Amino acid sequence: MDFLFSNTLINWFSKHQRDLPWRKTNDPYSIWLSEVILQQTRVNQGLPYFQKFITTYPTVHDLARASEDEVLKMWQGLGYYSRGRRLLATAKAISEMHEFPKKYESLIELNGIGDYTASAISSFSNNEYRAVLDGNVFRVLSRYFGLAEPINSTSGKKKFQELALSMLPRKNTSTYNQAIMEFGALQCIPKNPDCSICPLQDSCYALSQKKINTLPVKNRKKAPTALFLYFAVININDHLLLRKRPKHGIWARLFEFPNLEVEVEMPEIDILENLKAHFNIESPVLRVSHEYHHALTHRKIKAKFFEFKANQDYKIPEHCTLVSQDEIHTYAVPRLLEKYLNEKKYN
Numbered sequence: 200m201d202f203l204f205s206n207t208l209i210n211w212f213s214k215h216q217r218d219l220p221w222r223k224t225n226d227p228y229s230i231w232l233s234e235v236i237l238q239q240t241r242v243n244q245g246l247p248y249f250q251k252f253i254t255t256y257p258t259v260h261d262l263a264r265a266s267e268d269e270v271l272k273m274w275q276g277l278g279y280y281s282r283g284r285r286l287l288a289t290a291k292a293i294s295e296m297h298e299f300p301k302k303y304e305s306l307i308e309l310n311g312i313g314d315y316t317a318s319a320i321s322s323f324s325n326n327e328y329r330a331v332l333d334g335n336v337f338r339v340l341s342r343y344f345g346l347a348e349p350i351n352s353t354s355g356k357k358k359f360q361e362l363a364l365s366m367l368p369r370k371n372t373s374t375y376n377q378a379i380m381e382f383g384a385l386q387c388i389p390k391n392p393d394c395s396i397c398p399l400q401d402s403c404y405a406l407s408q409k410k411i412n413t414l415p416v417k418n419r420k421k422a423p424t425a426l427f428l429y430f431a432v433i434n435i436n437d438h439l440l441l442r443k444r445p446k447h448g449i450w451a452r453l454f455e456f457p458n459l460e461v462e463v464e465m466p467e468i469d470i471l472e473n474l475k476a477h478f479n480i481e482s483p484v485l486r487v488s489h490e491y492h493h494a495l496t497h498r499k500i501k502a503k504f505f506e507f508k509a510n511q512d513y514k515i516p517e518h519c520t521l522v523s524q525d526e527i528h529t530y531a532v533p534r535l536l537e538k539y540l541n542e543k544k545y546n
């Protein structure tokens with residue numbers, strides 16, 4: 200074990216750590232909640248969500264009693280909605296247990312809790328001897344030790360796991376894990392870290408070998424493919440037509456306007472013809488929105504909203520429901536729809 204490395208990080212952490220609510224507790228529920236919210240999300244963005252969740256659902260039993268629509272509504276804006284749904288499913292499972300598990304071996308048995316989260320909860324709440332590896336830790340280890348294995352390959356993950364474990368001090372495990380994560384988040388940042396103030400600068404491989412911009416190594420992912428969404432915003436007496444997305448695929452079980460989803464851009468005349476035929480629309484289009492752009496991990500979405508006013512005798516298509524304009528903000532919708540609704544001042 201490299202005492203210089205771990206002691207330097209713990210020392211740095213004692214001076215520079217941020218004041219974050221989940222650091223002041225060893226309650227596994229709060230720690231789990233923060234970890235789920237912070238996956239793929241920056242602390243600044245995730246903090247208000249954490250506070251909203253912990254205030255509304257102070258215990259795992261309160262969260263387990265919530266409906267999926269309530270949780271997704273609270274999750275709105277964080278993206279990766281499957282995390283919100285998994286949060287609720289895991290809360291239901293934990294709520295039936297005697298108490299919130301703190302040990303890695305019990306946590307890893309739960310659906311929705313993987314190696315990273317189980318290690319984090321058991322380390323932070325129980326000081327268990329587990330190395331926690333998130334994106335920040337990969338970056339610090341890769342740069343400092345010059346480990347150039349791809350961090351998203353199976354063999355790379357194994358090597359990093361071994362290295363992380365070999366650096367883990369027997370004492371202060373939890374503090375060390377939090378220190379290296381925070382060090383990656385604040386000091387050894389992805390772009391242009393200020394190495395001149397870094398306490399590890401004298402022994403850092405990436406700095407001495409000028410490899411800061413090439414470490415850590417990541418295998419390239421497939422480029423995202425295009426998806427075109429054409430929404431029909433059908434207004435009947437100040438009520439709008441909504442439907443729930445299917446169980447699987449993007450934005451599963453969120454609400455949306457009826458739409459066409461295609462992989463090739465369509466001319467407006469064809470879009471209108473198809474929307475009218477699919478959704479029983481007889482009236483002319485009143486307005487067409489500008490094009491909205493939205494990026495998902497594997498999809499580049501371009502969307503337009505076609506607004507219609509329908510008559511009282513309009514035949515509501517299957518699986519759709521009418522929602523008053525005043526209440527639409529209470530429905531969990533994808534971020535893309537939220538942007539449109541905000542511009543239309545429906546929220």
Ligand code: SF4
Pocket residue numbers: 339342343386387388392393394397398399400403404405406411
């Ligand atoms: S010297 Fe620079 S690259 Fe090396 S650990 Fe410090 S901040 Fe990261």
